[in-house]
Amino acid sequence: MQGNSRFAVGVHAMALALIAQEMRKGKPVTSSAIAAMVGVHPVHVRRVMGALREAGLVESQSGPMGGWQLARDPHAISLYDIYQAVEPELLFEVPARPPDACCRFAPFLPQALAGTMEDAKRALEQHLSSVTLDQILESMEQRSSPGSVVADSSALRGPC
């Protein structure tokens, strides 16, 4: 397990919520179902989805027939929305120099890099913003079963 799976889990879970929304209208997807399908622990799913809920992307409901649902239209949710909700450090920040640096230039390195980093970050944001959740789902559907359409909920699950 290297790096961080929050973005992948977030995209994946929201795609699942979208599928559920389309197929069995109004019935949410549970954390356990998402966890089994994505391959992580249910509590981890709740943690990631909690961040998405705070960002206004999904809604949760307790009790039987509860679970997770999209809070917005699938074409009004971009990859950037998900990334921003789930990754607090917002892509590569320039790490501030340690406090005991004493080179005269040290304080100015972040500033010197800031322009470039801002430009790069902005470009990145635009790329991620240009892709919406329904486009992702469409792409996945085409790859998983070319020419066919998902028919029922069993299509969501693999061998399990």
Next chain:
Amino acid sequence: MQGNSRFAVGVHAMALALIAQEMRKGKPVTSSAIAAMVGVHPVHVRRVMGALREAGLVESQSGPMGGWQLARDPHAISLYDIYQAVEPELLFEVPARPPDACCRFAPFLPQALAGTMEDAKRALEQHLSSVTLDQILESMEQRSSPGSVVADSSALRGPC
């Protein structure tokens, strides 16, 4: 200490090597000097600089009067060169789904995101490639002492 200081250390150390190259021709900068100025441990400096050496950006020399020097012209070294040398995971990869994921769409999520990620990564590379080491140094000199020029090696050190 959150995240990762390799990129900052790399840029900083190479800027110092450049300064040394300009000021006392041919005299390299030691790991200890870099460490004191940047605010990290000498061994950490050697580890980061080792990656830069393997990438052909700097050269090292043992013994008295040894240390680090640039292996290329400062305007032939870009931020992207440094980043690539020092960050193996090359900016945000899409984490592969855990092996026990069994959703039918799971295997296709990375592919579905790949196009967007590739575009974003390419844009990022272009931004980082467009800035060279001497531009960084110039920017830092302007900010640290507007209108003046670094005169001697004591200008490198702050209060220490």
Next chain:
DNA sequence: TGAATTCGTAACTAAGATGGTTACGGAAAT
């Protein structure tokens, strides 16, 4: 030759991030 300096690297450690696991409380449907 011998001492001093500096890189190269391994080994150990501490701190933080990540995610699995268990546990328990609250909300909602039946």
Next chain:
DNA sequence: ATTTCCGTAACCATCTTAGTTACGAATTCA
């Protein structure tokens, strides 16, 4: 009331990052 589900805290294992020590090899200089 019971069952199902989220919400969250607590604890743990693992990994990454970086500090620290230690020792060997290379190089300069007396």
